[in-house]
Amino acid sequence: MLELVRKYVRWLHTGWPAGTVEPLPEVASDGSTAVPGLYVVGDLSGVPLLKLAADGGARVVQRIGADPKFAAGREHGAVDVAILGASVAGMAAALEARKAGLTFVVLEANEPFSTLVNFPARKPIFLYPTSLKPAGELALTADVKEALVDELREQTRDIEVKRARAERVERVGGALEVVLEGGEHVRAQRVVVAIGRSGAYRKLGAPGEELPHVFNRLHDPADYAGKDVLVVGGGDTALETAAALAGGGARVTLSYRGAEFSRAKPESVAALQAQANVRVLLESKVTRIEGDAVELTTSAGAAERVPAEVVFPMLGREPPLDFFRRSGVPIRGEWRTSTKLSFAAFVAFCAFLYLWKADKFKAAFDARGWFPYGMGAGLKSWAASASDPASFLGALAITLNEPGFYYSLAYCVCVVLFGFARMRKRPTPYVRVQTWCLMAIQVVPLFLLPYLALPLAGHNGAFDDGWGKGLADALFPSAGYGHGREYWRAFGLVLAWPLFIWNVFTSEPLWAWLAISLVQTFVLIPLIVWRWGKGAYCSWICSCGALAETLGDAYRTKMPHGPRWNRLNVVGQVVLVLAFAIFALRAFAWSWPESAVGRVFASAAGALTSGYYHVVDLGLAGIVGVGFYFWFSGRVWCRFACPLAALMHVYARFSRFRIFADKKKCISCNVCTSVCHQGIDVMAFANKGKPLEDPECVRCSACVQMCPTGVLEFGQLDPASGRELGRDKLLATTSKD
């Protein structure tokens, strides 16, 4: 039995790739940070590409120049812009500052373009995205390292560079001060940080790593001709180093812990494969480095000694996170004391909000005339027509006493305001249509209909006789509170069981709702998931998705990734099993209401429904789902616990929906994975050219839209044959490369 459950969980959730996202400083898409006036460009903003570094450097200075606050705050004794790092991003910024007539200083810890100068000799240069012409004046055309460095030096000959290492940035009065190694300060209105990935080299963690024949940089491959060399790593730098060494005449062994080179560009893999004298050891791990050999464990688990006169661990560099910590710029995923306190305070606020909304404080608040219970009376004393429930103000006066009305109103305002912000930030046809759809569903059937339209119709006699009465009796039974009928059940027209349980978990069966719910959950939703994927409901219809894609859009990178978190995806399956169990008890109790067993089942179902409501609806969907928004992204509830999503995950395993990837264009930058607020390792599919089929995908389109090289596209395939059926016409990207 346990083995069966394990297989099921693997089939649904834990069998998918689960790569993580590297911590980087928190930088907005315009380069700004939490420190006003401090901008980050180049590699540190997420994508390690020369063209994007040049583009980002120039654009950030254009934005600074256009900022009215900048012009108003200029002060004597401070330069307009201090640029940290004199490489591609920094020099592009400097050229733009000069063009705009700004005063500036460029501070460089080593020599200008030191990252590129340290590329291996004759390293080929790939200029992606091919169709991008970077903003600004810095041109990039060369296809080999030496020519690239020459052309960049030539274009920036007359930019003065001060040799200094920046230690941190701090605010003093109305400007920023860059504190240099040695204590000197440089005062500036704005600071552009373009220091690249200049942190420490990543370590192997094996004894012998400190020996003198272990290097992190290759200068000239010819120096190692005829030698036994071990290169460690599976990224572009490791593969390019191994290929260059083999081309220079060395006997190369390449050790990589992964089962395949999923993070390297196809060009780097091809360059490696073109070399005859490279031995590749996949799934191997270096355990010790000695004078002329290295010990490693192979994929079979056996120990092997490999001759190695020189060792190159090429594992990349850490980003210089300490620089940002010292400067007060938050790091993605890092929690400070203030983060913990604000998180705890917001969760406490959400606990209060959801208990208040659930009328848990009604007795105490009502007795004191506290909000919102005295609002209806207030409106009546203000406007005479509010005493007539058949008038708009009269219906409103009754609705105004319901906490849920204000909650839904605030929800709608958030979805609409942040919906417009989303459309401005992501101007694609897909996002436009999707956001309008979400806003319309949120405002009309989930707000105006239950709180105003249905009550007004009821008070005006629409449900007093004839078919109107029949319909209302079936859907909105009489109630001894509010408007006299349970119009709130109309939420069930959009929110299907088991997300919305109240039309199904009733003591007496509500046949009309049972029919609607069964058709929604077991006919309509499976059909749309089969055709368009689970996101057709989660990101186009559902109110939880509406808030997550609008208010939550700015927090999507906060969703944690990795295998540990993927295991938590199973929580939704547990909630789903519970929902089915309660439904079974209810159905039994409805069928044999007079029997002793039926009565026991009815009371067990009642107790379980109440528990389910408090733990799942109030606790997980409300307090955790919204309370965790700004720290773990807006999709915590959707990804981990929603029982309807859990059911749709099963449907999605048979869906035609896929995200297709053009493997040749993928530069393994991991941007797609980092913006996925369902925790999916998108890159692991994309750089292998595999259509993405992780059922967690909610079709938000952020990965497609953010990919810098236009790799991804929505489409369909035939699951049985694996044949592609076509790509979506509604474009989720602004440009194609």
Ligand SMILES: Cc1cc2nc3c(=O)[nH]c(=O)nc-3n(C[C@H](O)[C@H](O)[C@H](O)COP(=O)(O)OP(=O)(O)OC[C@H]3O[C@@H](n4cnc5c(N)ncnc54)[C@H](O)[C@@H]3O)c2cc1C
């Ligand atoms: C081996 C390798 C191969 C690559 N191949 C390609 C390729 O083929 N195509 C491609 O598009 N991209 C490639 N890249 C990526 C490309 O090099 C980077 O995207 C680009 O260099 C980023 O430019 P940058 O200005 O952000 O940072 P960098 O070029 O890294 O420059 C940062 C500068 O800041 C300076 N600095 C660091 N700390 C401080 C400090 N505290 N104070 C002052 N100055 C400081 C450094 O000395 C350096 O000069 C490669 C990268 C590597 C490592």
Ligand code: SF4
């Ligand atoms: S698909 Fe795009 S965003 Fe994702 S790793 Fe590849 S290039 Fe980067």
Ligand code: SF4
């Ligand atoms: S569309 Fe992309 S970013 Fe959005 S959920 Fe699916 S994989 Fe994640």
